[in-house]
Amino acid sequence: MATLVQAVRLALHYGEEHLGVTDVFGEDVGPPLGGVFTATQGLRTAWNSPLDERGIIGMAMGIAYAGGRPVAEIQFCDYGFNVIDLLKVAGNQYWAGAGQYPLPMVVMTPSGSGIRGSLYHSHSFESWASRLPGWKIVMPSNALDAYGLMLSAIEDPNPVLVLLPKALLRVRGEQRLPGEPDDENELKERIDAPVGEARTTWQPRWPKMEPYFVPIGKASTVREGDACTVISYGRTLPLAVQAADELATELGNRAEVIDLRSIFPYDWKCISQSVSKTGRLLIVNEDTEVTNFGEHLLRRVIEHHFYDLLVRPRLLAGKHVPGIGLNQVYEQNTVPQLRHIKQAMSEVILEQA
Amino acid sequence: MMTRLYRELLKIRRAEEEVARAYPTDRIKSPVHLSIGQEAVSVGICWALNPDDIVYGTYRGHALYLARGGDLREMVAELYGKLTGCTRGKGGSMHLIAPERGVMGMSAVVGTTIANAVGHAYAMKVRRQEAIVASFFGDGATEEGVFAESLNFAALKKLPVLFVCENNGYAIHTAQAKRQGSLDLCAKASAFGVPGRSIDGSDIEAIISTARETVNEVRSGQGPRFLEVRTYRWREHVGPNTDFALGYRSEDECSSWIANDVLPRVAARLDQDERRAIEAEVEAEIADAFAFAEASPFPPASELVRDVYKEEAPCCN
Numbered sequence: 001m002a003t004l005v006q007a008v009r010l011a012l013h014y015g016e017e018h019l020g021v022t023d024v025f026g027e028d029v030g031p032p033l034g035g036v037f038t039a040t041q042g043l044r045t046a047w048n049s050p051l052d053e054r055g056i057i058g059m060a061m062g063i064a065y066a067g068g069r070p071v072a073e074i075q076f077c078d079y080g081f082n083v084i085d086l087l088k089v090a091g092n093q094y095w096a097g098a099g100q101y102p103l104p105m106v107v108m109t110p111s112g113s114g115i116r117g118s119l120y121h122s123h124s125f126e127s128w129a130s131r132l133p134g135w136k137i138v139m140p141s142n143a144l145d146a147y148g149l150m151l152s153a154i155e156d157p158n159p160v161l162v163l164l165p166k167a168l169l170r171v172r173g174e175q176r177l178p179g180e181p182d183d184e185n186e187l188k189e190r191i192d193a194p195v196g197e198a199r200t201t202w203q204p205r206w207p208k209m210e211p212y213f214v215p216i217g218k219a220s221t222v223r224e225g226d227a228c229t230v231i232s233y234g235r236t237l238p239l240a241v242q243a244a245d246e247l248a249t250e251l252g253n254r255a256e257v258i259d260l261r262s263i264f265p266y267d268w269k270c271i272s273q274s275v276s277k278t279g280r281l282l283i284v285n286e287d288t289e290v291t292n293f294g295e296h297l298l299r300r301v302i303e304h305h306f307y308d309l310l311v312r313p314r315l316l317a318g319k320h321v322p323g324i325g326l327n328q329v330y331e332q333n334t335v336p337q338l339r340h341i342k343q344a345m346s347e348v349i350l351e352q353a
Numbered sequence: 354m355m356t357r358l359y360r361e362l363l364k365i366r367r368a369e370e371e372v373a374r375a376y377p378t379d380r381i382k383s384p385v386h387l388s389i390g391q392e393a394v395s396v397g398i399c400w401a402l403n404p405d406d407i408v409y410g411t412y413r414g415h416a417l418y419l420a421r422g423g424d425l426r427e428m429v430a431e432l433y434g435k436l437t438g439c440t441r442g443k444g445g446s447m448h449l450i451a452p453e454r455g456v457m458g459m460s461a462v463v464g465t466t467i468a469n470a471v472g473h474a475y476a477m478k479v480r481r482q483e484a485i486v487a488s489f490f491g492d493g494a495t496e497e498g499v500f501a502e503s504l505n506f507a508a509l510k511k512l513p514v515l516f517v518c519e520n521n522g523y524a525i526h527t528a529q530a531k532r533q534g535s536l537d538l539c540a541k542a543s544a545f546g547v548p549g550r551s552i553d554g555s556d557i558e559a560i561i562s563t564a565r566e567t568v569n570e571v572r573s574g575q576g577p578r579f580l581e582v583r584t585y586r587w588r589e590h591v592g593p594n595t596d597f598a599l600g601y602r603s604e605d606e607c608s609s610w611i612a613n614d615v616l617p618r619v620a621a622r623l624d625q626d627e628r629r630a631i632e633a634e635v636e637a638e639i640a641d642a643f644a645f646a647e648a649s650p651f652p653p654a655s656e657l658v659r660d661v662y663k664e665e666a667p668c669c670n
Contacts, residue, residue: 022476022479023476023479049506050502050505050506050509052502052505052506054468054498054502055471055499055502055503055505055506057468058465058467058468058469058471058499058502058503059468059469059471059472059475059506060472061468061469061472062468062470062471062472062473062474062475062476063472063473063475063476064472065457065469065472065473065476066407066472066473066476066477066480067476068476068479070472085462085465086465086468089465093458094660094661094662094663095443095659095660095661096440096443096444096448097440097444097448097450097458097660098439098440098441098443098660099660099663100440100450100452101450101452101457101458133661134661134662157664158662158663217669264669265669266669268669
């Protein structure tokens, strides 16, 4: 099966061939590297920008204004802070131009912890991004969703931010992408650039990919259950699934795990129905906890489902510290790990109503 | 040529004088940054542009919008915050647009449109379009990182973009000499590989002839060019009044620019009947635009959620 990052690459290839993508660009996005995480290797329209985040977003806007369909990469979302002004302007433009300037642009950026990136390669960005009206924001947690969300992002007429959980980029999917070869070694041999001398003349041999769209704004219920609702996305999603599976065995109580997939617009219907059913809610993400996007979901659940809730709803998030320290003791105590998620989940499930 | 030139310059001047006159009545809902004294920059540069060329501007943008043929009614209505304004009362004076005239936008966030102009020029070059992009900004914007970033990329890719620095000497209340270690803006552009020229903004014919030469260079694929046009803002940074009482600049400094005003010098080259006819037409047009704005409705509250996204607001219901 394709890894998450291979899925992104295949989606971008599909976008170039079938969805009108004109430019895939960013720092070291073009040859020879093809992106720090290899998301853009071998792509026909990939090119290297100057080391310049404001230039990247500003140019993506200009290309979109001119009728192009750019996909720009910010190498790490931590560098998105350099360019928050232009991200703000990009989200405003359609509205501020009274509907006269659609900006069909995609910005993708690796987000979150998990590669021992320390201070400025580990931040989360979804809470910041959720404060940029006009943007849609998605975050896949597996390869197939990454493929389907990327195609939807490319096709969307609005600016879309694709947050890629960097801890999961090399994780293989459990479902085959439409068009992906059966043999993962064959896929690797076809689309992963070789290391060393051979790279200079390398050309990818793309498999014939087929379209697959994950609608933006649609969550996925990955475990059904009635013991509690768990909402997560990105790196913490597979951990929440694992915790739910372990607790199902240990306690016999099945948690309902929702992969939100879209931060905005988010799937309120899915959340609402699940909370109505379970009366118990745990939200898990790894962004810092103060004015965390999960707090918005909590607020909405409390306002709409106060009388449906059996126990206190909770948010398990990252600690409100300046960054993630290099040593794994720092990292593992800053952002939720499996044991924290399992602990929080069992508390929500077991608390007396 | 002089006839059209006079009409364009006069229309901007008189429109802004009327804005200033109406401002204290609070009918105008937008803060206004007037270009009075700087009209020749927009008019002169746009003179050298083709109808399908693209411009990006600054929050002091009335002159650019009008010089490109933006609709006066829609501009005044926009200042009034009316539904009939060019952005339906959302952006106001600082965010005028006229897509049909290639006026892509202006921004209150200084410098941001420079990067947009460069991206636009990149897309046009890739598609081998003939049109070019003119990016207008002030002397203050040259201190923003995005100025350096944009010039670097434009030079690297030899993009069809004309950078126009409308240097009025002040970023709000701080003179260029109190903000910049080197005042030579052309040298800064040149350091990025963008050849630059500096022009006296009181000399409309010099602006036009230099703009034509420079635009030809850009259009013929020689890469980006930089023009500094030295000019002067007569009124306060924002608002309808003068601001000499603040003490950051002297009235004498302004007087020399007023003495060199382009408008009467162009007027003097027309015969009197022609001149009067133009003046009457311009006054009628301005009166019509203000009457249009007065009569137009304010937006209903439902406008608020329109155009947040291309499709009807996907608001998580």
